[in-house]
Amino acid sequence: MYNIVKNEWQALIHNKRLTGLLGGITLLLVVIAYFGVQDARIGQDKKQQAKEQIRQQWESIGDYNPHGAAHFGTYTFKPTTALTALDNGINNTVGTVLQLEGHRQNEIIHSPDSQSLMQSRFGTLKPAVVLQFIIPLLLIFLAFASVSSEKEQGRLKLLVMQGVSTRKLLFAKAISYWIIGVGILILALGIQLMLFAGDLHADIVYRMLLLFLFYSLFYWIVCAVTVYLSAALKNNTAALTSMLALWVIWAIFLPKIAGAISEETHPLPSRQAFSTAMQEDRSKGIDGHNPLSEQEEKLKDSILQVYNVETVDDLPINFDGLVMQADEDFGSKVWDKHFGALDAILEQQKKTFQWSGLINPFASLQSLSMGLAGTDNWHHTHFKQEAETYRRVFIKTLNDKHAYGGSKTGDWGWTTDQEFYNSVADFDYETPYIKHALPVYKTDMALMGLWFFGSFFLLLFGKSKNTLS
Amino acid sequence: MIQVHQVTKSYKNFIALNDINLNISKGEIYALLGPNGAGKTTTINLILGFLAPDSGSISVAGLNPSKNKTDVRKTMAYIPENVSLYPHLSGIENLDYFCKLTGLKYGNNALRGFLNQCGLQEEAHQKKIAGYSKGMRQKVGIAIALAKNASVLLLDEPASGLDPSASSELSALLKKLATDGTTILMASHDLFRVRETANRIGILNQGKLVKELDAKSVSANDLESIYLNFMKN
Numbered sequence: 001m002y003n004i005v006k007n008e009w010q011a012l013i014h015n016k017r018l019t020g021l022l023g024g025i026t027l028l029l030v031v032i033a034y035f036g037v038q039d040a041r042i043g044q045d046k047k048q049q050a051k052e053q054i055r056q057q058w059e060s061i062g063d064y065n066p067h068g069a070a071h072f073g074t075y076t077f078k079p080t081t082a083l084t085a086l087d088n089g090i091n092n093t094v095g096t097v098l099q100l101e102g103h104r105q106n107e108i109i110h111s112p113d114s115q116s117l118m119q120s121r122f123g124t125l126k127p128a129v130v131l132q133f134i135i136p137l138l139l140i141f142l143a144f145a146s147v148s149s150e151k152e153q154g155r156l157k158l159l160v161m162q163g164v165s166t167r168k169l170l171f172a173k174a175i176s177y178w179i180i181g182v183g184i185l186i187l188a189l190g191i192q193l194m195l196f197a198g199d200l201h202a203d204i205v206y207r208m209l210l211l212f213l214f215y216s217l218f219y220w221i222v223c224a225v226t227v228y229l230s231a232a233l234k235n236n237t238a239a240l241t242s243m244l245a246l247w248v249i250w251a252i253f254l255p256k257i258a259g260a261i262s263e264e265t266h267p268l269p270s271r272q273a274f275s276t277a278m279q280e281d282r283s284k285g286i287d288g289h290n291p292l293s294e295q296e297e298k299l300k301d302s303i304l305q306v307y308n309v310e311t312v313d314d315l316p317i318n319f320d321g322l323v324m325q326a327d328e329d330f331g332s333k334v335w336d337k338h339f340g341a342l343d344a345i346l347e348q349q350k351k352t353f354q355w356s357g358l359i360n361p362f363a364s365l366q367s368l369s370m371g372l373a374g375t376d377n378w379h380h381t382h383f384k385q386e387a388e389t390y391r392r393v394f395i396k397t398l399n400d401k402h403a404y405g406g407s408k409t410g411d412w413g414w415t416t417d418q419e420f421y422n423s424v425a426d427f428d429y430e431t432p433y434i435k436h437a438l439p440v441y442k443t444d445m446a447l448m449g450l451w452f453f454g455s456f457f458l459l460l461f462g463k464s465k466n467t468l469s
Numbered sequence: 470m471i472q473v474h475q476v477t478k479s480y481k482n483f484i485a486l487n488d489i490n491l492n493i494s495k496g497e498i499y500a501l502l503g504p505n506g507a508g509k510t511t512t513i514n515l516i517l518g519f520l521a522p523d524s525g526s527i528s529v530a531g532l533n534p535s536k537n538k539t540d541v542r543k544t545m546a547y548i549p550e551n552v553s554l555y556p557h558l559s560g561i562e563n564l565d566y567f568c569k570l571t572g573l574k575y576g577n578n579a580l581r582g583f584l585n586q587c588g589l590q591e592e593a594h595q596k597k598i599a600g601y602s603k604g605m606r607q608k609v610g611i612a613i614a615l616a617k618n619a620s621v622l623l624l625d626e627p628a629s630g631l632d633p634s635a636s637s638e639l640s641a642l643l644k645k646l647a648t649d650g651t652t653i654l655m656a657s658h659d660l661f662r663v664r665e666t667a668n669r670i671g672i673l674n675q676g677k678l679v680k681e682l683d684a685k686s687v688s689a690n691d692l693e694s695i696y697l698n699f700m701k702n
Contacts, residue, residue, distance in 0.1 A: 014557035
């Protein structure tokens with residue numbers, strides 16, 4: 001088998017066109033990876049600077065009213081890592097910056113795609129686009145004639161007469177091109193690791209290793225199927241056109257069809273309907289800025305009873321702070337209800353899409369790539385929920401200070417000192433460890449494994465009358 | 470050495486071989502003579518084990534090539550009409566590669582020896598196959614057979630496309646191999662070359678072996694008359 005692999009590589013080196021193509025694509029990948037990392041570094045530095053500036057502003061807010069500080073709020077940013085530089089998934093679409101403030105849950109903003117004049121299917125060119133779309137195409141172009149040319153040139157019978165079984169030949173051919181794909185993959189991941197060397201930790205390394213594993217499996221599937229078709233079909237042209245058609249179906253048509261089926265079977269509400277439903281539910285609760293609401297009256301009665309006073313002016317605490325917090329609590333319930341329902345639909349859509357991996361290994365690869373890079377919807381939701389959890393604690397801290405800090409009802413000019421604001425912890429988001437995220441991708445991993453073994457057995461047992469005709 | 474007993478082979482509704490019997494002894498050169506479509510290549514493919522007969526039996530050194538493919542192919546070598554080797558390798562590199570596929574590792578001197586035995590000039594050994602003539606490539610093909618120590622050699626239209634000088638060299642080489650004990654079956658429609666090279670000739674027409682004769686017992690003109698007579702009938 002080693003001799004066949006070596007011979008394939010020697011033939012490749014002597015084929016100037018293919019060598020040029022391989023070299024060109026590898027160079028493209030290196031350039032994209034390098035500039036992608038530089039771009040990510042700039043983004044990371046800007047986020048860090050913005051974070052420090054915002055914290056500095058918070059820590060120099062001086063004597064300030066807590067309710068005013070709640071409206072001042074803070075900002076939080078999705079982290080940039082070696083992985084996001086490799087595959088930025090949905091981040092360019094959904095954004096990476098979130099403002100946290102009182103009374104409202106904002107949407108994540110700063111989506112580069114929404115500001116870009118160049119809307120394309122592939123978005124910003126990241127290494128993942130090259131690794132997912134272009135490298136498999138390259139492998140197809142390298143491997144499509146691997147067996148059919150032996151048939152067309154009349155060498156196949158000579159090889160068989162030398163004791164080379166068809167099975168051994170197919171495996172050796174597939175391995176020779178798979179190694180090239182894996183080599184390019186190592187180069188791409190190596191660049192990411194090297195240029196982010198100072199910011200690596202164990203979780204990123206584990207994720208990189210898993211990325212390497214699944215991309216390698218996918219490249220094996222492409223090589224094995226291409227070599228099989230090269231053996232099974234009558235000639236080079238048939239092998240190439242069939243494999244290209246399969247690539248187009250896998251990479252372009254099936255994901256669109258799977259997406260459409262997911263949306264059809266688990267439809268999301270329209271933006272308008274969603275906003276209207278949230279506003280409707282919100283209006284049933286306490287409005288912190290409307291002192292005439294019914295719910296506020298009920299709250300007032302219960303607090304007056306607790307403190308055994310007649311009017312809110314007699315309370316030893318600031319009733320306004322309690323109203324603010326009740327408003328927040330109700331708003332949180334409404335948010336949990338509607339966004340919870342939305343997230344449940346998105347989860348169902350994802351599961352439906354994941355199952356399309358049964359007929360399309362490319363779908364599993366994309367899902368795993370974004371998941372392991374931490375740039376898919378699951379990680380986006382995790383960031384959103386963690387940020388919301390922090391926001392609630394942040395706002396409650398400020399509202400409690402407003403209520404119990406020493407001010408009286410109606411005293412909107414009351415302030416507390418800088419020391420209190422410094423004690424409010426900043427939000428430090430950490431991407432969840434991969435071991436917590438992996439169960440989300442078990443379908444993708446299982447289907448990728450199935451395709452790997454399937455393609456393996458295809459070479460082992462797949463028969464064709466064309467192989468030795 | 471090679472026995473073909475009442476073999477019939479059809480492709481869908483077309484009978485390619487009809488009740489063929491062949492018996493080729495060790496060290497014999499047997500030529501299958503016939504026009505295109507007579508069944509010569511089918512016969513070779515059946516003996517090589519690439520096809521299985523519909524009926525009848527084939528045996529090579531006592532083994533069935535359809536059932537004992539691996540063992541039979543260890544003893545056989547095949548030279549197709551166009552010996553296509555790897556253009557990016559030289560003659561000696563091609564020989565080395567094909568030897569390694571069978572698990573044989575020869576040093577450079579041994580490899581050169583095989584090529585010299587086949588009449589390939591020394592200066593050609595290191596040149597890329599892409600620059601070889603058909604005759605030169607055939608010599609490398611035969612060198613592969615020698616290196617493999619094949620006791621049976623099958624050739625399909627070996628003289629096709631060769632100039633008289635190269636054709637004559639090939640005949641001489643095959644005779645030498647036969648003298649050394651190699652059993653040779655060659656398929657051809659070159660009457661002259663077949664008579665010059667073979668010990669026995671079988672005339673194949675429309676899937677039937679219509680005549681077998683001793684190559685030296687018939688003149689070239691007689692052979693031509695016999696052949697054309699059978700073709701007309």
